[in-house]
Amino acid sequence: MRRIIDNDILTLIIRLLVGSIFIYASYYKIIEPVSFAKSIWYYHLVPGSLINLVALILPWLELICGLALIFGIQYRGAVLWMNVMTIIFMIALTTAVVRGISIDCGCFKAAQATESSAMDALIRDVGLLILTLQLLFSRSKKWMIQKIAT
Amino acid sequence: MLKQAFILLIVSLIFSLGVNLVSPNKIPYIGSYRELSSGDGPIVPPTAEEGDPPFIAIDVAEMEHSMGKAMFVDARDDIEFYCGTIPGSVNIPFDYLPEENTDQYIDSMMNNVSKDTPIIVFCSGEECDLSLHLARNMQYYGYTNLSIFFGGAREWENFNLELQRSPECEE
Structure with a gap:
């Protein structure tokens, strides 16, 4: 098991995949902050006064962590943030499912008050969490611009 | 690891x-979002059918209004529109839709906005289904981002939100 987790090729593939997902997910949120703020509002989890700040900072954190992961710069910090963000997304989606808020997730585009696909997004995030956990526990240090501080 | 995360x-x-300082899509750093309790969520009429545009609650309608990106369309006749409508709404009286070139009429009333513009259709309240019929027509003519606020002008007013009255109301 340890050998699989530490496999250099597997870790590289997951780095590229997860990094690309986060970069892609950040795109609409950065160019459409109003829509993303609305998406956050739909979840009713963030105090109104903080919604815009979260809508501005979170997409850039996704983008910068995605780039850091792919290029291997501040790598461990990026992996930590990706695990934290994925868990936060899962908590938000879980509350939406439990409270019966009918929205799509707002992960890659603006959330709408419409048919619910929060459960689909939650399942997707479980898969994403497995990948980010692999990166967290992998000891592979290959193909990185910056040496990992362990 | 924590130091890197902090960086x-x-x-x-x-x-x-x-970037937000210079962005054309910039937003205020501190948001002002009103919380309205809508109780039971959106009002959905018994005549709603599968495939109809989604129904939204008062809190969603108010939030969309304050964000200013959605167009509000009042489906009642002009007298009711003049005497109390959601501020900034466009009036397309469903009962007076022309039988010919209906699509062109709606497009011109909508100022030829893009078909994927967020649009919220409403009328008086629960007893009125003009909003539902107009939204179905607009959906048929290619508008893709429609919602129906079935609580309408009455629910808007009940939540102490301002209605816009025009001088034409007195005439």
Whole structure:
């Protein structure tokens, strides 16, 4: 098991995949902050006064962590943030499912008050969490611009 | 690891707050979102059918109104529109839709906005289904981002939100 987790090729593939997902997910949120703020509002989890700040900072954190992961710069910090963000997304989606808020997730585009696909997004995030956990526990240090501080 | 995470957070903060300063889509750093309790969520009429545009509650309608990106369309006749409508609404009286070139009429009333513009259709309240019929027509003519606020002008007023009255109301 340890050998699989530490496999250099597997870790590289997951780095590229997860990094690309986060970069892609950040795109609409950065160019459409109003829509993303609305998406956050739909979840009713963030105090109104903080919604815009979260809508501005979170997409850039996704983008910068995605780039850091792919290029291997501040790598461990990026992996930590990706695990934290994925868990936060899962908590938000879980509350939406439990409270019966009918929205799509707002992960890659603006959330709408419409048919619910929060459960689909939650399942997707479980898969994403497995990948980010692999990166967290992998000891592979290959193909990185910056040496990992362990 | 924590030090690296902190560095990434600071870099993200600098970029996000800095880019927002010069972005054409900039938003205020501190949001002002009103919380309205809508009780039971959106009012959905028994005549609703599968495939109809989604129904939204008062809190969603108010939030969309304050964000200013959605167009509100009042489906009642002009007298009711003049005497109390959601501010900034466009009036397309469903009962007076022309039988010919209906699509062109609706497009012109909508100022030829893009068909994917967020549009919220409403009328008086629960007893009125003009909003539902107009929304179905607009959906048929290619508008893709429609919602129906079935609580209408009455629910808007019941939540102490301002209605817009025109001088024509007195005539």
